[in-house]
Amino acid sequence: MTSVPDKFLKPYNPKETEGKIYKKWENSGYFNPDNLPKRHKKPFTIIMPPPNANGSLHVGHAVFVTIEDLLIRYKRMRGYKALWLPGADHAGFETQVVYEKKLEKEGRTRFGMDTQKLYQEILEFTLSNKSFMENQLRQLGASCDWSREKFTLDKDIIETVYETFKQMDKDSLIYRSPKSINWCTKHQTSLSELETISEEKVDPLYYMKYGPFVLATVRPETKFGDTAVAVNPKDKRYKNWIGKEIEFEGLLGPIKLKVIADDYVDPQFGTGVVKITPAHDPNDFEVAKRHNLRAIEVIDQYGKLNEKCGKYAGLKVEEARKIIAKDLMEKGFIEKVEENYKHTVKKCYKCERVLEPRILPQWFIKMKPLAEKAIKSIKKGEIKFYPKHYKKIMLHWLNNIEDWNVSRQIIWGIPIPAWYKDKEIFIGEKSPGADWKKDNDTFDTWFSSGQWPFATLGYPKGSDFKKFYPTQVMETAGEIIFFWVARMIMLGIYRTGKIPFNTVYLHGIVTAKDGKKMSKSKGNVISPLELSAKYGTDALRMALTIGNTPGTTTALYEEKINAYKNFANKLWNVTRFVLSNTSESAKKPKLSKDDKKLLDNLEKTLKIVTRDMENYRFYMAGEKLYHYLWHTFADKIIEESKEILNGDNKNLKNSRSWLLREMFSLQIRALHPFMPFVTEEIWQSLQKKNTLLMIENWPILRNNV
């Protein structure tokens, strides 16, 4: 019999274990694949989705840590050269928004602030969050290689990003031109299509008299920027007007507009006549391009009518609309109003203000050529998706891709390496001469994180790149499949000629028990760090694994976590029983018939569990192990063992004693990726060799699966 350490006489206390065990792992050096024993040959790599370094880890982060750590630990035990490369994201716009809120609270604002000073402040804020978050990742048990940690603002990462931009310039994949872009009047920056949300809105639709025409519009306040009226070329009603000029009295005096014909106009809608306002409507902008119309800007960057609007100058769009509609009405310029007209507007995904279309020169990436290659790879099955249906979703998006605006008018980010002199453009970090003006914008943060897999591995020269690229699994939130996963695939193929990863595993959102999304305003946010402190990290991880199928939302609530806290304690008590009733002996006795059967049975279970692991069904693997340990091993096998161990038959006793320890040890090993802390702690008492469970063999007894 082994003497039972005192700690097993008390309930399991995660607090006494976790910090100590994590240090032991970290000091062992085995998080770094280069330090793993010789049997670890074939690389298995996961690049961690770098958390935004602008706050604490939330449950979403806890999910990715749980799943990725589970995978990495499993593969490490199976003898892979397992690399999990951690990182942190400066998260351009996101962080700037967070910081602006902080400034607001302090009664300050970023506007008018010295940009250097603001940048320094945000940098300090980000770096302190970053180190804070690193410790939180440790608390969650992340067995990632800290020696390879990367930050999106590291010098080498920025170099890679610039290299990509220059390469794209050579390949004519980028252009800078004025286009109608999504402008947020609060955040004072343009946004990509993905950073907008479309929402249905009910507004009045005004039928306004425009000389001989009546036309329908929701935005009478933009009329000062009209540069034409358009009809459909096939519309017989207006055929004779095409090409002519109309003249009529407006609110600010006489107006002259050309009548143009364009297929864009739907004869069925309204009256079949449309006013064309190129500066403030993306569709009108396209029409204007086709017809060489000029654009007159009448709304400024703050969403206010400008000096071209006479007495209406200075009014905000919403107010202006009401006042102008009223004035038009009084002058008899409005024929009728359709009050409850439903249409969709685009809003800023952060502040949910209606976006104002504006014409600005921005850097765009031509996405079609990049998407084509990605589509080809995905169709060939070079990238597998879990769950499967995301493949379809991905292809659908790639097939309808638009050019990507990567310019942001914010200071927090990687500066765009471009210089201007008159109409000339130079791309490079350093000024080409005295009269050149620097581009003031920064890159969309996803432009840099889209290059993350090869950038972190030191492409093109780094030895890690050769060893670990393409990586094996990209595990992240389904929410960011287009923002991030799609762009990594496209940019990865573009830069390296190879897909960045073979498998995409997408987890769903974690919600509260009622299925509602957690949000600060609802007050239903639960912190993974608090839960881990209260119930133990292992319990939290089990709660996030079991019942969590890829791609679907999963509810997290304390009762569930508590159930797995009880399970950790069950393991603890089984240890107590096993230690006090068996001993660690080298030689295996001849097993009794019953015992052989029991071992076979466990072996079968472990094989099924292994198959589940290989097929990314962690929720099933975890549940099976849980169930086997508790309701077969503890409730049945241990119970019946008591009689055998207290009986007189020495052979049966020896057989059973060996069996219990063997079976338990196998289960502890299989449970390790799920519950790393408690299993490692138990392992330390279960064997005398002072080895780490972390690098033990995954328990497959005979045939490899």
Added chain:
RNA sequence: GCGCCCUUAGCUCAGUUGGUAGAGCAAUUCAUUUACACUGAAAAGGCCGGGGGUUCGAGUCCCUCAGGGCGCACCA
């Protein structure tokens, strides 16, 4: 408008290629100095959203309807 997902026990969810429905939590009854009350045993609980089809056989495949969630694109 196009597309995706979901609907299974009171609650939260599983159910891999079609083979007589599962778990956790909750609720019920019983046990009690037991490795473990952060426990054990037993029982209870479901026309698997409705309808139709394929099949010897459907929670699972196909069609359709209803409800919920989400994505993409939109015409002033």
